[in-house]
Amino acid sequence: MKRRDFIKATAASAAVVCGPETALARPNLEPAENAVGMLFDSTLCVGCKACVSKCKEVNSMPPVIEGDKLSWDSARDLSPKTLNVIKVYKDGTAESKDQEVDGFCFEKRSCMHCVDPGCVSVCPVTAMRRDPLTGIVTYHADACIGCRNCMVGCPYNVPQFEYDEAFGQIQKCQMCNQAGVERINNGQMTGCAEACPTGATLFGTRKELLKEAKQRMAMKEGEIYNYPRGDLSKPDHYHEKAIPAYQQHIWGEKEAGGTNVMHISAIPFDKLGMPPLKERSSASIAEGVQHSIYNYLALPAIALAGLSFVIRKNINEDTEDQGGNS
Amino acid sequence: MSAYQPVGGKYFTRPFIFFLIVFLIGFYFMAERFILGMGSISNLNGGFSWGIWVVYDVVIGTAFACGGYAVALTVYVLNKGKYHPLVRPALLTSLLGYALGGFGAFFDMGRWWQFYNIFLPxxxxxxxxxxxxxxxxxLYIGVLAIEFSPAFLEKIGSKKLLNRVNKMMFFFIALGVLLPTMHQSSLGTLLIAMGHKVHPLWQTWQFQPLMAIISALTMGFSIVVFEGAFVSVGFNRVSETPLLRGLGKAIVGLLITFLAVRFSLLLIQGNVAYLFKGDMASLLYLLETVLFVVPIYILxxxxxxxxxxxxxxxxxxMLLGGALYRFDAFLLTFDPGPGYSYFPSMPEMMVTLGIISLEIMVFLIVVKTLPVLPREKHS
Amino acid sequence: MSKREIDFLEMDFSEVTRRLGVSRRVFLKFCAGVAASLGLPPGAAMAMAEAVADPKKRPPVIWLHGQECTGPTEALLRSEQPSFEHLILDLISLDYHQTLDAGAGHQVEDIKKKTMLENKGKYLLVIEGAIPVKDNGIYCKIGGETMLDITHEAAENAAAIVAYGSCASWGGVQSASPNPTGAQGAPEVLKDKTVVTIPGCPPNPANFIGTVLFFVTYGKLPPIDDKGRPKWAYGRLIHENCYRRPHFDAGRFAKDFGDEGHKKGWCLYQMGCKGPETYNNCPSLEYNNVGGGVWPVGVGAPCFGCSEQGVGFAKPLFSLSDVLTHTPPNTFPEIDDREGPQGVTATTAALAGAAVGTAIGAGLVTARKVNEKDTSDADE
Structure with a gap:
């Protein structure tokens, strides 16, 4: 093979992969038709952490003990022992709630249940799956090899590996629907939504929740709104409260293909630790590149055939020239 | 008569004992990891779930092990027969690099007892x-083993098997060129799914596989030069410089391509501003560029x-530049979000150093025992 | 033992114990308790005991009633340690009180006028009930005069003014929307005066007595907040000291009267408890020394926010309260708090440096040797 030919062939295949729109790029995945999810309204959260303790109860998670204070669950972030945690945003004197400067607010951290989940896309052994009906992103330890690519591939750092166990596994929120819990399948709502006294964590289908969120956005600040609690399709309570100064942004409507767990807040989301995501999911780009190269293994097969032919020819020539073996 | 011969000499030289000690320390921690879990010896956390075991042992380690790939490409595909003497030592380092990279991957696997799941369709x-x-x-580890097997078969004198292997060799060499092209580019593709966590100076999206494969090839050629120099000094053999300098040309070509693509992408993807931020990322980028430009200047x-x-x-x-390029993208400028940071723990580093030491020890034993290095013309 | 403490112990309290009908031990304990809850140094207890023991210092008190249900007085009637009769007979000189005065009509009105004249600038004015201001205050008249005028007149020469009860403090139930009589609290009516408010519906008599004892002892009023409330009694949210607080922190909420959580004594927040936005000391004092956790939250009724302007009589009973503070704040992780090992140590940095350094060093040494070898090879 001539060097020029080789470079030509290489450049051609590179062009296939790296073109402005790779040959087999796919769009973001669409939400499941009846995807269930949650809406977290940071302005309603009073920081009671009912959701944190209920989550631990439902998922049989131990408290996180810091130092020798044995009395309190002091989880600082998501971990293999904590699938859901309430964090505080504080600025300056932290005087008023839902105020960006000199204010504070609470923010929930738990799996966002992406519509186009990075963890599912990157998992080599299909241990992460998106439920086709509910859209819940589930984890299956029996398949998992512990490579932790899901952790790297998750924009929100949600999956957490049990580093401290000799035989650990990944832990993540599965919307209280994992085998043995199955609250959603039994017609219940998630533990956190059930426990939340203010409806800051609201359970429902993605469609309903998105509608609810947009309705709140559309109202004027100060207007009285009847906030539902629990399950949006059949709220157990309502309570009246004035509409706060919402950011006109529903986190999870579009970010990286959207999420089934959506957030709204009076404070910009970058202050609340949300990642700088674009509308296109990274997973869709990675898969586009991967499939451009490996679709039906056509490209590698052609390359192998070509290489075999060239190499065989070259070896034979060498052997004839030198009479030696390789 | 083979064109190769064992170097011979005693195994327990002073450098060997040094590497043995490093390996034993690493081995101690490896055992601890399997008994108490990864958390007991590593600094891995929720944001940095891939530490040096993945990034060095696998991502960089296998790039260092691209010597066999680069030489096979030159000798068999581009038909430059004069480089033939470089094939076996290059294959040996590749085999060792990849085998230990594979071991590193297994070692890093959180649920290693289920590793076979990846082989179940x-x-x-x-x-x-x-x-x-x-x-x-x-697959490539297997292919490398077959490619390298003549050295072993010659040693045990199994002529029949040797002939059979040699007859099929063209196919394995072809695989041996194809497979690294595939996975070395994919090691770059891995970065795409990490999205925003990868710094914009390194996140080239669909160009990641291209950047990875060019730099891997460059590192492959460099490691052959590196190893050739060390072998000639270490075993007091004839210098291979006259042969190795030819590879220099290939390195220059690849490097210029790499930098050209990289800078054009910086412009096209609109990330030039990050260069002038004066932060850690821009400095590392600058350092990388210097490490890439120095070899161009020399070669x-x-x-x-x-x-x-x-x-x-x-x-x-070049090797440092290529390694830094990977370290930067996967670890040093990798940003999972506010509050996360990572630096390998002492045991974590000792494990990696232990694996490197093992690699060097096995290399020393094999070249002393098996016909790997070319027969000296006058000695 | 300091001299003052010896004085304290050796003081003759036989007179005071006889008058108040409590033992010396109980009396001293009470003084120490009040002093402590007022946030005063230990010596204050003795000063207080001295002031109480010395009957000469009894300040005259004018007690006005406006729009109200007389709940605060009724609450005070049931107070103990000291009991109400000892309060009005021995600690203060209750010269005018429309509910309790034995006399009536012109007789008491004359006494009031006389007292105000004789004790100009010395008497304590207690206002109970709201003051309607609409239509020149015609909606509440006593003896032909409007409450508005009476208040202004009495406040003119008062040494101190205490608004006792929510109505007097900020209007209370009378001021609830639509407030047809324009009911206001004393601080609003007496804008140029300092008014100490003891809100509550009814207020806790202990908060009143403590404030009066302070006044009796020091001749001035205790430190107050921007709403005129003594800081010692209203410095903290009910939520902060509530014994159901651990249930709030653990997310255990009663959802309805009589449900499982309610029976188990869980947090009443979800039923509309206003403890998180109401300043009062109910959880620590409870109510009127009944004991056994007798105060609204203690008996399973969500706090109504009776002592908080804008909450009690303003917010619906079962609406959720705004949680004003989140103490202690350090129990909340901040956005960038993370679990697990983070960062670099000197040892690890040194090891990494050594490893990379050794590799580069070996490379440089070899580079030099290669050069030597190349030269010697060329020579051969």
Whole structure:
């Protein structure tokens, strides 16, 4: 093979992969038709952490003990022992709630249940799956090899590996629907939504929740709104409260293909630790590149055939020239 | 009569004992990891779930092990027969690098007792880049073993088997060129799914596989130069500089391509501003660029290229640059979100150093025992 | 033992114990308790005991009633340690009180006028009930005069003014929307005066007595907040000291009267408890020394926010309260708090440096040797 030919062939295949729109790029995945999810309204959260303790109860998670204070669950972030945690945003004197400067607010951290989940896309052994009906992103330890690519591939750092166990596994929120819990399948709502006294964590289908969120956005600040609690399709309570100064942004409507767990807040989301995501999911780009190269293994097969032919020819020539073996 | 011969000599030299001690320390921690879990010896956390075990042992380690790939490509595909003497030592380092990279991957696996799941087709997720990397690397280790097997077969004198292997060799060499092309590019593709966590100076999206494969090839050629120099000094053999300097030309071409693509992408993707931020990322980018430009400067001149010392310096600079490129993208500028940071723990580093030591020890034993290095013309 | 403490112990309290009908031990304990809850140094207890023991210092008190249900007085009637009769007979000189005065009509009105004249600038004015201001205050008249005028007149020469009860403090139930009589609290009516408010519906008599004792002892009023409330009694949210607080922190909420959580004594927040936005000391004092956790939250009724302007009589009973503070704040992780090992140590940095350094060093040494070898090879 001539060097020029080789470079030509290489450049051609590179062009296939790296073109402005790779040959087999796919769009973001669409939400499941009846995807269930949650809406977290940071302005309603009073920081009671009912959701944190209920989550631990439902998922049989131990408290996180810091130092020798044995009395309190002091989880600082998501971990293999904590699938859901309430964090505080504080600025300056932290005087008023839902105020960006000199204010504070609470923010929930738990799996966002992406519509186009990075963890599912990157998992080599299909241990992460998106439920086709509910859209819940589930984890299956029996398949998992512990490579932790899901952790790297998750924009929100949600999956957490049990580093401290000799035989650990990944832990993540599965919307209280994992085998043995199955609250959603039994017609219940998630533990956190059930426990939340203010409806800051609201359970429902993605469609309903998105509608609810947009309705709140559309109202004027100060207007009285009847906030539902629990399950949006059949709220157990309502309570009246004035509409706060919402950011006109529903986190999870579009970010990286959207999420089934959506957030709204009076404070910009970058202050609340949300990642700088674009509308296109990274997973869709990675898969586009991967499939451009490996679709039906056509490209590698052609390359192998070509290489075999060239190499065989070259070896034979060498052997004839030198009479030696390789 | 084979063109290769064992070097011979005693095994327990002073450097060997040094590496043995490092390995034993690493081994101690490896055992601890399997008994108490990864958390007991590593600094891995929720944001940095891939530490040096993945990034050095697998991502960089296998790039260092691209010597066999680069030489096979040159000798068999581009038909430059004069480089033939470089094939076996290059294959040996590749085999060792990849085998230990594979071991590193296994060692890093959180659920290692289920590692075979990646070989079970009903578990496969064809969207996963890591699946491609895993299967391809596993296959390539086998291919490398076959490619290297003549050295072993010659030693035990199994002529029949040797002939059979040699007859099929063209196919394995072809695989041996194809597979690294696949997984070395995929190691770059891995970065795409990490999205915003990868710094914009390194996140080139669909160009990641291209950047990875060019730099891997460059590192492959460099490691051959590097290893050639060390072998000739270490075993007091004839200098291979006259042969190695030819590879310098290939390195220059690849490097210029790499930098050209990289800078154009910076412009096209609109990330130039990040260069002038003066932060850690921009400094690391600058350092990388220096490490890439130094070898271009050295190797572009036939005079400097003919100087063995300078040639080696160019190779080292290139290897450091390639390693830094990967470290930067995967670890140093990797940003999972506010509050996360990572630096490997002492045991974590000792494990990696232990694996490197093991690699060197096995290399020393094998070249002393098996016909790997070319027969000296006069000695 | 300091001299003052010896004085304290050796003081003759036989007179005071006889008058108040409590033992010396109980009396001293009470003084120490009040002093402590007022946030005063230990010596204050003795000063207080001295002031109480010395009957000469009894300040005259004018007690006005406006729009109200007389709840605060009724609450005070049931107070103990000291009991109400000892309060009005021994600690203060209750010269005018429309509910309790034995006399009536012109007789008491004359006494009031006389007292105000004789004790100009010395008497304590207690206002109970809201003051309607609409239509020149015609909606509440006593003896032909409007409450508005009476208040202004009495406040003119008062040494101190205490608004006792929510109505007097900020209007209370009378001021609830639509407030047809324009009911206001004393601080609003007496804008140029300092008014100490003891809100509550009814207020806790202990908060009143403590404030009066302070006044009796020091001749001035205790430190107050921007709403005129003594800081010692209203410095903290009910939520902060509530013994159901651990249930709030653990997310255990009663959802309805009589449900499982309610029976188990869980947090009443979800039923509309206003403890998180109401300043009062109910959880620590409870109510009127009944004991056994007798105060609204203690008996399973969500706090109504009776002592908080804008909450009690303003917010619906079962609406959720705003949680004003989140103490202690350090129990909340901040956005960038993370679990697990983070960062670099000197040892690890040194080891990494050594490893990379050794590799580069070995490379440089070899580079030099290669050069030597190349030269010697060329020579051969």
């Amino acid at each position: 009903w578990h496969w997720n064809f969207n996963s880049v890591l699946l491609e990397v895993g299967l391809c690397v596993a 572009i001149s036939p005079v400097r290229r003919a100087n063995g010392g300078k040639l080696l310096l160019a190779a080292i600079s």
